[in-house]
């Protein structure tokens with residue numbers, strides 16, 4: 001049975017329930033021409049790289065204690081900051097106003113707040129100088145000096161006091177989206193192009209191990225990385241597939257490179273006990289929620305989850321911090337993302353805590369094992385796109401930020417098509433939905449055969465999540 005026969009509207013299978021897939025589904029639904037279903041691997045809820053581990057979420061590794069210290073807190077383990085883009089993205093900005101209850105919008109459920117002044121900082125100086133020659137790095141790592149902590153203009157930066165994972169939940173719930181959760185559409189046989197058979201549209205069958213979800217009139221690939229590459233590799237959508245081929249590296253050349261390039265980032269969360277009445281916030285600043293690390297090559301960001309998330313009422317003696325590695329560090333110590341061996345977890349945890357000591361000018365061994373009450377290390381193997389696809393021509397909201405292959409009825413949306421951020425992903429999904437809903441005859445758009453190139457993304461050139469290189 002075709003999934004579309006349950007409704008007179010053509011059906012769309014959206015593979016990926018991150019911000020891009022959800023915003024695409026929400027906009028398709030709002031515009032009323034299609035009947036979207038989102039398929040997402042998330043075990044408990046959608047969100048992808050914009051997600052939180054909420055209090056008492058059942059741990060993935062069954063061996064892990066459900067009542068471990070970290071399981072008592074909500075933790076943002078990837079995205080931390082929503083930065084409003086200066087130009088454009090007007091719908092996203094409107095949505096942020098609604099979610100934050102700003103500008104007279106009545107919103108009973110506030111899920112976003114502006115970072116208060118002084119709560120976002122840069123951790124700079126010490127003596128580390130990134131521009132020094134490579135050979136000097138080792139020597140510099142040994143040097144220890146008190147850093148300067150300086151406030152960053154956070155006027156356009158938002159956080160979620162309930163955890164950033166409340167954003168995808170809000171999109172899903174406010175729009176009553178149909179989501180098949182904890183479903184992995186296998187890259188080897190999850191989608192099959194079956195062509196136009198009993199409808200006017202091209203048709204795709206969608207299945208996962210042991211379960212068929214039926215036929216859909218269109219497919220949207222709303223994820224990237226190896227999975228998306230393989231998912232499309234055996235379909236006739238060759239042009240679109242060629243852009244999904246991916247490269248993993250901490251760098252792209254300044255001109256952008258030839259392939260989509262993703263970096264990797266380690267995210268380490270620790271519950272840390274005070275020593276002699278002092279904890280990390282005594283060094284970084286009591287009001288600080290996020291710090292961009294600028295004086296240590298292995299790290300890029302630290303965030304005080306207890307300060308940021310309202311329900312995390314802490315024992316006054318304990319603080320919860322999440323620390324992001326640099327991409328270069330993650331590449332060097334990479335392991336199997338889903339199953340990091342214990343030795344690798346211990347090694348990386350130790351090295352990242354040493355990096356934190358150096359960055360904060362703390363004595364070596366100051367953050368010793370005895371102070372770490374609990375920790376969780378996660379590798380984001382396909383973390384942030386370092387380049388984005390730019391089709392050729394005069395670009396505007398209606399013709400860029402997404403791809404569509406009209407002949408085969410397949411499109412893609414995601415952060416790598418516009419900007420490697422939550423606003424970028426949101427906008428990409430929304431633009432694709434608008435394009436699909438604008439008229440029934442869909443021309444190809446954005447595909448490489450029509451011209452275009454990859455350009456270095458903001459993440460690569462220094463902004464993004466704070467110089468993610």
Ligand SMILES: Cc1cc2nc3c(=O)[nH]c(=O)nc-3n(C[C@H](O)[C@H](O)[C@H](O)COP(=O)(O)OP(=O)(O)OC[C@H]3O[C@@H](n4cnc5c(N)ncnc54)[C@H](O)[C@@H]3O)c2cc1C
Nearest residue numbers: 016018019020041048049079080081185414415421422425
């Ligand atoms: C460590 C880190 C920190 C970041 N910090 C920030 C920040 O502070 N601010 C900011 O704006 N951005 C930040 N980003 C980037 C931001 O999180 C992303 O740009 C955005 O969330 C991407 O959304 P997306 O929908 O394009 O992709 P994703 O979030 O990756 O969504 C894709 C979804 O598809 C699912 N999926 C994949 N394959 C399949 C399959 N075969 N079947 C079914 N489902 C599948 C995945 O599970 C996922 O849920 C950060 C990213 C990382 C990794």
